Structures are given as structure tokens and as C-alpha cells.
Amino acid sequence: MNDVIFETVVTTVAPDGRPHVAPMGVRYRNGQVILMPFRPSTTHDNIVATGHAVLNIVIDTRVFAGCVTGRREWPTVPAEQVTGVRLACALSHVELRLAEVADDPRRPVLHMARVHEARHAPFLGFNRAQAAVIEGAVLVSRLHMLPAEKVDAEMRYLQIAIDKTAGPAEHEAWGWLCDAVARQRAAAAAGVRA
Structure with a gap:
């Protein structure tokens, strides 16, 4: 395969x-x-x-x-x-x-x-922030399976690409992902599943 x-x-x-x-x-x-x-x-x-x-x-x-x-x-x-x-x-x-x-x-x-x-339109390639958002989305989809420390370490690393190369759309998407992590953490602290 x-x-x-x-x-x-x-x-x-x-x-x-x-x-x-x-x-x-x-x-x-x-x-x-x-x-x-x-x-x-x-x-x-x-x-x-x-x-x-x-x-x-x-x-x-x-x-x-x-x-x-x-x-x-x-x-x-x-x-x-x-x-x-x-x-x-x-x-x-x-x-x-x-x-x-x-x-x-x-x-x-x-x-x-x-x-x-x-x-429908040409593909010019991904910038690093776009790749970081995609990787961050994969992490968020697996919050229930991954240790918090791993998520935090990967999000910190991906933040570098966001800071250096993100445009408005990537900043918006990254904000959604960070909010999702925070909501999941708050729910876990309260003893409920997000």
C-alpha cells in the first residue's frame, strides 16, 4: 500500500x-x-x-x-x-x-x-502557515487521543510558522484551533468531554 x-x-x-x-x-x-x-x-x-x-x-x-x-x-x-x-x-x-x-x-x-x-484556479503552493494550520487541524481532531504535553509542544512549534508567514485567513484559522484546544482543556478540567 x-x-x-x-x-x-x-x-x-x-x-x-x-x-x-x-x-x-x-x-x-x-x-x-x-x-x-x-x-x-x-x-x-x-x-x-x-x-x-x-x-x-x-x-x-x-x-x-x-x-x-x-x-x-x-x-x-x-x-x-x-x-x-x-x-x-x-x-x-x-x-x-x-x-x-x-x-x-x-x-x-x-x-x-x-x-x-x-x-478552477492554479495551485501556487502552500506557505508555511497554511501547512501549520493543516497540521494543527490534525492535532485538534485527535485531542481526545493525544497527551496534552504533546499537543502543547507541537502547537508551540507550529506557532513559529504562523508568526512568520500567516496572512489574515491563516490567523483566523489558527485562532479557531487555539480556541478548540482551550475549550477541550477547560472541559477536561471541569470533568466533561468537549
């Missing part, structure tokens, strides 16, 4: 048409996109129910930070050839069809066939 994981945003729709936006690391293998959502997962449930998803390539890291901090509503436009939506801010997108499921009680493997691809 190719262990290189690319950070993307996957959009799906529920059977009733309600969109769902989720950051997700994906693998590319033999022309397919491999998704491995943890259970329970709205993304998994929507793909199994509809047979489709859309892979979005974005540089607006507020989407990553927003999704892991409860801000999941982002402007979308209809997909072109599958049931679903893509993010309006996507630089490019790939419309996907479920080809095969390797079921697993914890992390099923969804093999997705490419149906349609489109580019």
Missing part, C-alpha cells in the same frame, strides 16, 4: 441531499482514490448510501480548521457528473464513484473510481 497521504477535503451528500464537508487524508493507488474514514463517520455513511463523493483540493486552510472546530458549512456548487457538491473555493476537484469496499469495524477502506476532474 502507498503510505503517502495527501490532505484534502471530501464533500458528500446524505440521501436527503444535505451536504457534508470533511478534511480527509487520502491515498492514490492504481488510478483510484483510497479513503479510510474512521467509524462512526458521516462521510462513510453518505458514500455507502449514495455511491459518490467529491475530492476537493483547497488552499483556504480555514476549511480544514473550521471543520475540526464545528464550522462545517462552506459554500458549495453542484458536482458535474455525480450526485454531490464541490467546495466553491476548490482549486480543483475530482468527482468519485464507490468502486469497492473493504469493510472493517474501525476503518473501512473505500476504493473510489475517478469519474470527472476539473481545475
